[in-house]
Amino acid sequence: MTAQQRQFLLYGLILLGGIAAPFVFPNYTFQIAVLWVMILFALTWDIMGGQMGYNSLGNIFFFGAGMYACAVIQIGLYYNVGEYTSAYGAVRVDFTPGQYYLGLVLGILASAVISAVFAVIFGWIVFGLRGPYFAIGTLGVAIAAGELVGAWDWLGGGSGISMPTYPGEPDARANLFYFLCFGSAVATFLFLRILYATRFKLAINAIRDDEAKAEAMGVHTLRYKIIAWSIAAFFLGISGAIYGNMSGFIEPLEVAFPTVTFGIFMVLMALLGGKGTLWGPVLGATLFHVIKEVTWTHLLGWQWVALGLLIIINVVYFQQGLLGWAQEKWPEAFGIRVDEDSSTANREQRSAAE
C-alpha cells in the first residue's frame, strides 16, 4: 500500500466514523459534536500560535462574536432584536421552518465574515505587540468583549439570549447541529491542508522563526499576519454561530466568551498534540476531550486537578507535543536526513541510470 493510499484510507475512516457516530452512539451526539468543535478550536489556534509564533489568548473572541452576530441576524430578520431580548425568552416566538433555516444559513455565513473583519481591525492594533505582550493584549480583547456584551441590553446583557427554537423533533435537531459541527471541522482541516502546501505556510513559519529577518528579506509580514488571523477568525465565527444554536441559549461570560475554559483549552490542545503541525491539533484535541470527559464522569471533584496534571506533564516532558516528540525521536520518518547525493548533478546521473 502506498503512502497515498494509506492517507486516503485514513481520511475515509475518519469521515465514515464521523458520519456514523451519532447513529452508533445516539446518547453521546452532543459530546462528539463538541469534540469536532474542539478540533476546530485547536486547528484555528495553531495557525497563529503554532505556525506563526503569535500566542493569542483571545481567539475565543471570534467565537463569541460569531455567536452573537448569528443570533442578531436570525432574530433581526423577522423581529425587533431589542424587544426579543428584553422579553428574556418569556414570550414564545415561533419561527416557521423557512424562516428558521434561512436565518440559520445567513447567520452562519455572516458571522464568518463579521469575525474575519474583526480580525482585520484588531490585527492593525495588536500586531504591533510581540511575545507575551501580544498574548496579554489579545486576552484583554476577549475579556473586554465579554464585559461589553454583558452590559449591552440590546443584546440581552448578562441574561443572554434564548436562540430561536428549532422547528422539529429533538433527535433531528441534535443530528443537524452534529453534522454542522462535523462539517465545519472537516472543512477547516481540508482548507488548512491546502493552505499549508502554499507559499503562505512558509511565510508565516518565517515570521515565527525570525520576523525581523523576514522583514529584511522583503516579506509582507503585516499582510500575512492579518490574513492568518482572519482565516482563524472566519472558521471560529462559523463554529460560534453553530455552537450558539446547538446550546439553544447564549450569554456572554460562560458560553460566548469563556476565556478561562474554551479560550485556554484551544491553546492546551494544540500544545498537547504538537503545535506547528497539521495533525497535532487534531490529535491533541481528541485526546484532551476524551480525558476531560472521562475525568468529568469518573473523577468528579478532581477533574480540574487531573486536567492540571495533564498540563504539567505536557509542558515539562512533552514541550513539543506528541507529534513534535515523535519528530525528534524518528527524524528520518519526517524526511529530515542527509541526502546520499551530494550534488544536483549526482542526482540527475542516478535518475538517468534508473
Added chain:
Amino acid sequence: MTDMIEVAGVSKAFGGVQANRDVSLRVPPGKITGLIGPNGSGKTTLFNSIVGYHPIDEGSIRFEGREISRLRVPQIARLGLLRTFQQTRIYSKMDCVQNMLISVPHREAGWRTMFTPFQPELVDKAEQLLEFVGLYAKRRLISGDLSFGQQKLLEFAMALMNEPKVLLLDEPTAGINPTLINGLIDRLKRANEEFGITLFVIEHNMRVIMNLAENIYCLAHGELLAEGPPGEIQNDQRVIDAYLGAH
C-alpha cells in the same frame, strides 16, 4: 552612470552617542566596495541606516538615484537592496530548502502568489544555490541544527535567492574557520561576477577585505577617515593609527 548607493552627509545619534557624523560614500554598480573600521566606529549603524532600520538624523541615502531614507525595511528590501546580519539570522526551525524558498524576491508578490505552491523551477533554483554554497546534501536538515559556518553559508545562499541588486554583507567571515574563508571569498567574487550583484562588505579580517574589495572606506569614531583602493588604505597612516588606537 548613477551609483547604486549614494550616502550623503548622513548623521545618526543614539542619545548622546554620535554613531555616524556627516558620512558620505558611494557604492558603484557591479563592484565590490569595502567598509572597515575599529570596533564601535559606526559601520553597522551605517548599514542599518541604509536598509531602513532606523530613521537618520541628517543627510540623504539614495538607491539607484531614488531617495530611500524615509522607506521602511521591507520596502527597501523589495527594491533589491538586501543585507545579511552580523549575528547570522536564518529561519532556524525550517529545513534549508524551505529557508531558500521563502527567500524568493517579494517584489511582485500579489494576493494570488501568496496562496500558490512554489513552482518546481524555484525548487530547482533553491537546490542549485544550495549546491553553490556546498549545502546540497544537508538540504533537508533543520537549519538551526547546522554548524555556525554552515548557517552563514545558508544565509548567503538565501540572499542570492532573493536576486538583489545590491547585497550588504555584515562581516561575512566572522566565526568561520580559515579554510572555509577561502571558499567564501571565492563564492563572494563569483556572486559578484556571475550574478552581477553589487557587494558592499563590512569586514574585520584585513586579508579578506584586501583580496575582495576594489575600493575601501574606513570609518573611525563615526566619521569617514579615509577612502581608496586596498593598497593605499593598507598603508594609510591614519587608518593604521585608528586600528592601533592612536586616536
